[in-house]
Each structure stands twice: as C-alpha cells, then as structure tokens.
Amino acid sequence: MRHEPAWTINRLLAEQTRHPLPAVRPQVAPLAASVRKRDNVRMNLLDKTECRRIADLALSAAKADHTLVSISDENGGTARIANNQIVQNVESHRLVLQIESAFGLRRGAAVTTELSDESIRETVARSEAVAKVVPEDPEYLPPLEPRRYPVLASWREETAAAGAEARAAAARTTISAAREAGMTAAGIVSSSASAVCIAANSGLFAFERRTRAEFSLTATAADSSGWVQCASRSFDDLDIAVQSRIAIDKARRSAAPRELPAGKYTVILEPAAVAGLIGPLFGALSARSYQRGTSPLRNRFGEAIVDERLTLRNRPDHPQLLGDAFDTQGLASDFRTWIDRGRWLQMAYDRFTARQAGVAPSYALDAPHLSGEEGGVGGVEDLIASTERGILVTNFWYIRSVNATDLTLTGMTRDGTFLVEDGKIAGGLVNFRWHDSPLRALRAVEAFTAPLDAITAERDKMMLPAMRIRDFNFSSVTRF
Numbered sequence: 001m002r003h004e005p006a007w008t009i010n011r012l013l014a015e016q017t018r019h020p021l022p023a024v025r026p027q028v029a030p031l032a033a034s035v036r037k038r039d040n041v042r043m044n045l046l047d048k049t050e051c052r053r054i055a056d057l058a059l060s061a062a063k064a065d066h067t068l069v070s071i072s073d074e075n076g077g078t079a080r081i082a083n084n085q086i087v088q089n090v091e092s093h094r095l096v097l098q099i100e101s102a103f104g105l106r107r108g109a110a111v112t113t114e115l116s117d118e119s120i121r122e123t124v125a126r127s128e129a130v131a132k133v134v135p136e137d138p139e140y141l142p143p144l145e146p147r148r149y150p151v152l153a154s155w156r157e158e159t160a161a162a163g164a165e166a167r168a169a170a171a172r173t174t175i176s177a178a179r180e181a182g183m184t185a186a187g188i189v190s191s192s193a194s195a196v197c198i199a200a201n202s203g204l205f206a207f208e209r210r211t212r213a214e215f216s217l218t219a220t221a222a223d224s225s226g227w228v229q230c231a232s233r234s235f236d237d238l239d240i241a242v243q244s245r246i247a248i249d250k251a252r253r254s255a256a257p258r259e260l261p262a263g264k265y266t267v268i269l270e271p272a273a274v275a276g277l278i279g280p281l282f283g284a285l286s287a288r289s290y291q292r293g294t295s296p297l298r299n300r301f302g303e304a305i306v307d308e309r310l311t312l313r314n315r316p317d318h319p320q321l322l323g324d325a326f327d328t329q330g331l332a333s334d335f336r337t338w339i340d341r342g343r344w345l346q347m348a349y350d351r352f353t354a355r356q357a358g359v360a361p362s363y364a365l366d367a368p369h370l371s372g373e374e375g376g377v378g379g380v381e382d383l384i385a386s387t388e389r390g391i392l393v394t395n396f397w398y399i400r401s402v403n404a405t406d407l408t409l410t411g412m413t414r415d416g417t418f419l420v421e422d423g424k425i426a427g428g429l430v431n432f433r434w435h436d437s438p439l440r441a442l443r444a445v446e447a448f449t450a451p452l453d454a455i456t457a458e459r460d461k462m463m464l465p466a467m468r469i470r471d472f473n474f475s476s477v478t479r480f
Helices: 048-061 117-133 164-180 240-253 271-283 287-292 351-357 380-385
Strands: 066-082 085-103 106-112 184-200 205-220 225-232 263-269 310-314 337-340 368-372 389-403 408-421 424-428 432-436 445-448 452-454 462-464 467-477
Touching: 048 066, 048 085, 048 117, 048 184, 048 205, 066 164, 085 117, 085 164, 106 117, 164 184, 164 205, 164 240, 205 240, 225 240, 225 389, 225 408, 240 408, 240 424, 263 271, 263 380, 271 368, 271 389, 271 408, 271 452, 271 462, 287 351, 380 424, 389 432, 389 467
Parallel strands: 263 389, 368 462
Antiparallel strands: 066 085, 066 184, 085 106, 184 205, 205 225, 263 467, 310 337, 310 368, 389 408, 408 424, 408 432, 432 467, 445 467, 452 462
C-alpha cells in the first residue's frame, strides 16, 4: 500500500462569480493567436483565461435560448507492452470544443477541434441548426446557474512532465523484471494531463486541470499468470518496480495449478476482485429505477443492504482517488455518504429525477471509498493468516448480469487464484466461473482490511477493503 502524500487536500470552496459572462468586445484578436505556442514534445494546455476567452466568443455568437460550452484539452500517451517488448509509445494532443444549444426543449450539439474565431462561430451555428430540427426532449433542463466548486488536488507536475521517454523507461523496468523471471510481460504505462472547462449563458463557469497515470501488467509463465493494475494522479506513485514484482510473484506461486470442484467456498477477495463484485451495486442505487419499481433494492431505501460495519462515501478529496470537482453538466462534486453502517441513505438522482422528487441532484459516485467502521484487520496477508481453508482471488473479469431483480452476476477469476490452507497459500488453482450477488455476498462478510487501492479493466479507481466472504458460489471450473 502506498503512503499518502504529505500535503493536505484543500477542501475550501472557491466562490464562482454569480454574474453573467461579459460580452466579447467587437474587436477580438483571433483566438488561434492567443493560444500559447506549443513545443513538439509536451504541449502547453489551455489555461483558465484562455478557456474563458473561448467561451466568451462562443456565447457572444449564440442565438439559442440556452447555450452550454464544453472544452477539453488533453496531452497524453501510452506505452504498450507485449511479448517483452514496447510495441507502441504514442504521444498525442487533443483539443475539443463542444457547443450545445437549445430552443425550448429542442437540443442540438456540434463539435470542433479548430479554435479560430471563424470555426468557433461556425460550430455555434451548426449546433443551433441541429437544435431547430430535432424532436423535443421532455427531460431537457437548461444549464445550471453559477455555483461553488471544491478545490481539489487534481494536478501533479511530475505527471504532466512524464512524456514518451518516461513511459518507455518505466516499461523497460517491468520488461526487465519479467525477462529475469523467465516470464512474458504485457501491459501499459500511460500518463495524461488535461484542462477541462464548461460555461453557459446562465453565467455558469468552471475550470479544472487534471492529471492521471496508470500502469497494468500481466506476467505470463508456462501455465500461470499474475496481474496488477494501479492508477494515480502522480506518475511517481505508480511504484512500477514494486508492482511488477507482485505480478511476477503471483505468476510464480500459481504455477502448476490444481483443479478444485465447483461449489461454495470461503473466499478472500483482493480489492480488485471486490471492485468487480460491487461495481454493479452502484448502478442499483439509481433513483430512476427505484421510482419505476425495477430496482433490485426496491422497498429497501433506508434499510441495511450490506454488512452493518461497512460505510460507502464519495471522497473526491482523497489523495489516492481521482475525483473531479465538477461533471459535464456543471454539478459540483460532493462528499456525501451513500451507505452508512450498512444502511442505504442516498439515491443517485440525475437532474430530471431530482426535480420530479423535489430534491437536489446527486453528483456521480466517482471517488468511491468503502471502509469498515470497526473490526478491520491489517492487510490481505492477515486475512490469509486467519483463514483455515479458502480461495484467494486476485481479480474477476467478464462480469455480466444474470438476474437484474436480485443483482445476480456471473464472471470468472483471473491471473492469480490460490488455495489457502492453515493460514498459508498452498498453491495455484485452475480458474472458476462464479454466480453470486453482491447483495448476498456483502451480507456474508467475515472480515475485511482497511481500504486499499482498487482498479480493474472494467472499473475505475476506488478505495476498497479486501474481504473474506463465506459461501461464495463457484458454479463451474474453466479450462485455463
């Protein structure tokens, strides 16, 4: 587990102006000339002043009842690893301006990557032309009014500076470790820096700079494999050498896997496997499906739906999570509790269902933090040491819905499945297919750790505990 940075998250709220955006002066210098020159390696991103200037020009050209301007400017790249080689290392820059226009309940949108004055005005005109001919959207709502946004530590200079050379060096580190172990490496090393802005003729304006770095590795041996994946705001926090050793060790320890019969077992789920299991539960918190009577949690609002020791919060301020200050509509991120000691307290309201219910809309659960209020053990090793017999699961994949009424899912184990006996890993296992519901599994939790990093190919970054769960249903054995 990585140490949290020493700096403290600034949770003070920055007051946004509550006045309409000023009109653009008649004589405006071409925007293309105002954008700073970019070198051929790491291009500078638009800053707040430049984004406001672009928004001003677009809004001054608009004739629609409502206009929403969205700007995304991103530098980034990915080094891809296969067969112990770097097979691709791409550096790219993409700047997108989207204009959304509405006349009454008719809404249209247009996109451009060209920031000349002429292109911006032409994009506004195209957006309005579309809006005039599309059918009415009965759920359309006008842009939000100005509001306050949390100031998050969403930017790390070392990530913004990590270009193709840094990614290649990191990739070579993991390739060397795999070769030394006699294994084959496949995975990615990526880094990106972005500037995001939204503005509207309601006076709404928001701007944020964001960075993200990610690493994944599958280390493959003759008859086994091991896997890791991690993501952070900071490229330096990926700990690629350490993470590579973890994946390689999993592949080594799962060699010559034995086969166990399908059935119900005590399982120890590492955080990535927990993420795969409980991810679909987040969608079940929807107010829309609850109101329609299609939710697997129907008639259970306010009741305990998981183990009474567990609490789920949105933590965009957490230094190891990747929460944003605002979403694509301009809703401000929040720090609310969704499940408190097992009880479901917060539904996910979009703006339309919130207006119907007479409540405030809820920001997406984009920085999930699940923790145990009491009774947690130290780490995965402690769960193993206290288990007489069970199965340790590194990761789930190919997770699909089986029965939406009770949230039964199916999936398979992957890249590190082990038999645990007498508090120790006894060897690797052939993978299983499983059928179970997080609503059942999270009521059968025997023990859990502190929240740890959790990310998979199917679920973005979370902080989740590893868990020991009884009677987990492995429905069949796979052939790999």
